[in-house]
Amino acid sequence: MNSATLLDNKQVKQRQKLALVAGEGKLPAIMAQSAKEKGYDVMGLALSEDVLHAITPHCYKAVHIAVGQVGKNLKRVKDEGITEAVFIGRIPKINLLQNLYKFDWMAVKELSKLTNFNDDTIQTAMGDLLDRNDVRVLPQREFLHHLFPQVGVLTRRQPSVADYADINYALKMAKDIARLDIGQTVVVRDRMILAVEAIEGTDNAIKRGVSLARGPVVVAKVAKVKHDQRFDTPTIGITTLKALISGDHKGGVIAIGANETMVIDQEEIVQFADEHNICIVVVDPDKEQ
Numbered sequence: 001m002n003s004a005t006l007l008d009n010k011q012v013k014q015r016q017k018l019a020l021v022a023g024e025g026k027l028p029a030i031m032a033q034s035a036k037e038k039g040y041d042v043m044g045l046a047l048s049e050d051v052l053h054a055i056t057p058h059c060y061k062a063v064h065i066a067v068g069q070v071g072k073n074l075k076r077v078k079d080e081g082i083t084e085a086v087f088i089g090r091i092p093k094i095n096l097l098q099n100l101y102k103f104d105w106m107a108v109k110e111l112s113k114l115t116n117f118n119d120d121t122i123q124t125a126m127g128d129l130l131d132r133n134d135v136r137v138l139p140q141r142e143f144l145h146h147l148f149p150q151v152g153v154l155t156r157r158q159p160s161v162a163d164y165a166d167i168n169y170a171l172k173m174a175k176d177i178a179r180l181d182i183g184q185t186v187v188v189r190d191r192m193i194l195a196v197e198a199i200e201g202t203d204n205a206i207k208r209g210v211s212l213a214r215g216p217v218v219v220a221k222v223a224k225v226k227h228d229q230r231f232d233t234p235t236i237g238i239t240t241l242k243a244l245i246s247g248d249h250k251g252g253v254i255a256i257g258a259n260e261t262m263v264i265d266q267e268e269i270v271q272f273a274d275e276h277n278i279c280i281v282v283v284d285p286d287k288e289q
Contacts, residue, residue, distance in 0.1 A: 015041050017082045022046045022055055023089025026264050031088045032058035034143040043080055067099050071106035086138045118181040123231040139229035147262040149282045154270050157279040167255045170220030178224040184234050185221045189213045206243035216251035223260040237264040241272050251277040257285035
């Protein structure tokens with residue numbers, strides 16, 4: 001056996017397996033590709049057929065799983081000898097509520113221990129369950145650090161003085177609702193709250209705010225205080241911007257926190273924003289603007 005073959009065998013042995021629990025959106029495919037490039041052999045656990053097709057090219061194995069089948073999916077991971085996992089993509093809570101009858105005994109048992117069904121509570125419980133079964137959940141940022149923009153304005157349009165007044169107010173209110181684990185997004189105009197994100201999600205909250213304002217609004221999206229970086233990192237994408245121009249209204253401002261909010265397809269988003277008079281500003285979430 002020559003030295004090149006020995007080196008190849010050593011590299012194969014060193015490759016770590018990773019379980020990727022994939023919700024909705026573009027992020028699961030980006031995550032799977034990034035993990036593969038970092039040297040992981042990725043097993044994909046996709047919650048929809050569309051996501052299954054998107055992640056399959058980057059996985060040595062990928063399966064479509066049912067929501068709430070915790071015991072079955074944990075066994076899949078353990079049978080593969082996997083000791084690390086990552087969660088990515090939207091898992092709308094409404095989907096959980098509509099599929100409670102599909103939950104297996106392990107899911108029912110774990111959920112019955114919870115004091116409430118807030119996102120943080122459910123996610124922490126799943127992380128603790130995996131930890132107890134020797135599977136460590138990794139931070140999303142470990143694979144997607146390139147999606148976090150730094151402080152600055154990403155678009156041609158710059159925020160006005162009035163915009164900054166709304167941004168400061170919206171950021172404060174968004175932090176308050178995030179602390180209460182209600183949502184991460186607030187929509188304001190002239191320092192009046194038009195919409196607060198709850199179970200419907202960011203895009204629908206923005207559409208509601210735009211409809212009430214009948215014109216441009218300011219949106220702030222923040223991370224929760226002491227955000228668990230393993231789960232639910234704030235994210236904006238092209239659908240977020242399209243929500244701002246629902247109906248006949250163009251323009252608006254989106255303020256996000258530097259180093260805590262991911263931007264998907266930044267080049268495409270900035271081009272779309274410039275075409276529709278939208279301002280995207282990345283702020284230091286701990287400072288007044």
